[in-house]
Amino acid sequence: MNKDFFIALDMLEKEKGIPKEYMLEKVEAALASACKKEYGPSTLVRVAVDPVKEDIKVYIQKEVVEEVTNPQCQISLEEAKAISRRYTLGKFVETEVKTKNVRRLSASAGKSVIIQGIREGERKAM
Numbered sequence: 001m002n003k004d005f006f007i008a009l010d011m012l013e014k015e016k017g018i019p020k021e022y023m024l025e026k027v028e029a030a031l032a033s034a035c036k037k038e039y040g041p042s043t044l045v046r047v048a049v050d051p052v053k054e055d056i057k058v059y060i061q062k063e064v065v066e067e068v069t070n071p072q073c074q075i076s077l078e079e080a081k082a083i084s085r086r087y088t089l090g091k092f093v094e095t096e097v098k099t100k101n102v103r104r105l106s107a108s109a110g111k112s113v114i115i116q117g118i119r120e121g122e123r124k125a126m
Contacts, residue, residue: 009023010025032045033103035060040072043072043073044062044092045059046058058097059092061094064076064079064087064090077089
């Protein structure tokens with residue numbers, strides 16, 4: 001995400017009284033929701049927000065297992081070792097998701113989570 005996004009959050013906080021941290025939580029939830037809609041409900045998603053660097057990154061996580069029973073959230077030890085030799089059973093392989101690649105329908109679901117957060121935040125601020 002870019003600097004303009006974080007400027008918008010600052011403006012929202014000043015104008016509507018909705019704390020930036022609260023909205024960042026809603027954005028995290030929205031991104032996770034959009035990814036789950038895009039990649040499947042059992043997908044493990046990690047959203048990393050760095051307000052200092054004004055950066056948000058989204059990762060799909062897969063647990064390293066001996067035998068894959070759910071390819072949405074698991075990866076075989078052999079496949080993980082092909083990525084990096086440091087992976088062992090029980091560790092998680094993370095793949096960054098470019099938020100530009102999330103389809104419009106999934107993004108729409110995320111947008112509704114953010115809008116709901118703004119409405120809730122406005123009610124709390126009153």
